[in-house]
Amino acid sequence: QVQLVESGGNLVQAGGSLRLSCAASGRMFNNYAAGWFRQAPGKEREFVAAISRSGSSTYIADSVKGRFTISRDNAKNTVYLQMNSLKPEDTAVYYCAARATAYDYTYSRSAEYNYWGQGTQVTVSS
Secondary structure, rough: OEEEEEEEOEEEEEOOOOOEEEEEEOOHHEEEEEEEEEEEOOOOOEEEEEOOOOOOEEEEEOOOOOEEEEEEEEEOEEEEEEEOOEEEEOEEEEEEEEEEOOOOOOOOHHHOOEEEEEEEEEEOOO
8 A cells, every 4th residue: 555645735926836746655656656636626636647657658638738747756755746837727736646557557537546645735826
């Protein structure tokens, strides 16, 4: 099993940047694919970015492509979401997710993940 703890959420002005971190407990985190999702008030949870277990493959949602990047450091058991050129519509609670996998794939559906963090709030002011 793995436990996930997100950090790095904050209040930022439009055009600014934030880096979210997701720290995973346990060993063998390089056996887990990971992803970021977000949920704004009154809206469904949506996919943001995913990364394969090795980090060699990433997949970014069209809504944030060119502004957000996902990366990981398996030696530190941590996944990152770098968010640049933030917009007010990026305001949401951001969740980290993980799933054990034997394949070096990315996963973009929330149902494909079985471990979730508690979320971190990102607020972008106009």
